[in-house]
Amino acid sequence: MVSSETQTQLQQSEDKIKDLHRWTVHVEVRLKTRASARFDTVRNHVHTFIESFGRLFLPSTLDGWEEVPELASSVEMITVCESPCPESSLSMDEMNIQIHVYKPSDGDAFEEFSNSSGNLNDADDTMAASLCELPNRSHEGLWDSLIYADDIKMKLLDYIHATIVFSDANVDFNLVSWNRVVLLHGPPGTGKTSLCRALAQKLAIRLSHRYSNARLLEINSHSLFSKWFSESGKLVQRLFTSITELVEEEDGFVVVLIDEVESLTAARAGAMAGTEPSDGLRVVNALLTQLDKLKQRKNVLIMATSNLVKAIDSAFVDRADILQYIDLPSREAIYEILRSCLCEIMKKGIVASVSVPTLKQVQMYEIVKSTGRSDISEGQDKPRNVGLRLLALASACRAQGMSGRALRRLPVLALARNIGIGNINIGGPTSSKENQGASVEVWLDGMEKAVKDHAKESEKLI
8 A cells, every 4th residue: 555655755756757858948928118017927827828728839929818918918929939849839748838027128228338548638439338238129039030050049048058057056166167258250241249139138038037137238349449558458457347347236147249359369469479569468368357257257148259260369269168150041041031031021011921831841842843743732832832932042042152141131122123112002092902012923033133133243342
């Protein structure tokens, strides 16, 4: 006969085993600007609402919460975010749901740091850094808009989680060390700076239960050099003194972004070679010293970007816990980028709405086409043609080595040069749902011409 105490212990053991086999799924709840409800109260109502679902799609935007009065008055959006799970959906028994409630700030940069030395005769007052509060409405949607072939975004999030686990466990820094520094490098236009901002936004949301506020401080590397001899090193020290003061607020999380960090380290290399003033050496030495001091703090992350990784001093590279190369987008990533562009302008009525296949769907269409089969139903014919043309367009863009920045402006060029503004009537006096927007075939023609034009102009640069 098994005692009730033994049964309880067995049940607890079974629950622990089930938890180990569950996938962590993050749900982000964005509140309205004027919402006054407590975050804990909203979190509980959202949890109850989600339990009414049998399964959740990953990722997805939830509907139906508008019918819940406690949520309708405060919530703006509920999003089921990315998960390491390879499946497209999960049942409730397969998930450990973590709900993150946040209210984005509407303000832009609210504080700036000048590189002025304080001398009345010093006219060198370029802004050395700007500080903004997170989460920020200007960064909303940035994370989802960044598409990479590899799972780079999850890799970075997992790194932050690992540092938190080690910090919470008070791991001895003399035995296991990390510097809280991430270096992203690669060609221009691949979204390195945007990824840093998006990661800062994501961390502000994910860590809202640990920190009451979060801030992003962006350092302008070029402005760290003063025209006054020996002032640049002092400027770095003053700037990081301000950063240290921010970090001393233990209930706040700080992300420091050093854009184009090679501007600093290249100066150090030149100083050691005797081709640059020794002030450049002081700047980088001061930067490395300050980074070493900040690594003891639990609530700070240093992110740096570079287009010229070979120009970065080895001492800085050695301090980076993650050295991540951000490549030009692959054909598959380009398809997803172009598909997101097309879906957005369809949503806004610039192009007539049609169903655009997902990457997996269009890859299946491509396989079927290569085998010569034609077992596509009549209702799928147009989406298939749109998807295959978009995939061919992605191949052409990849062949040219186009960056994400260049890809995102293609729809504008297609409209401006090939479709013609006069052929689009959005909200005009004679507009109607039937005649709004260009056909998707006309848009694809314009995109193909824009890519060809890009190739011709690029040849002239060689």
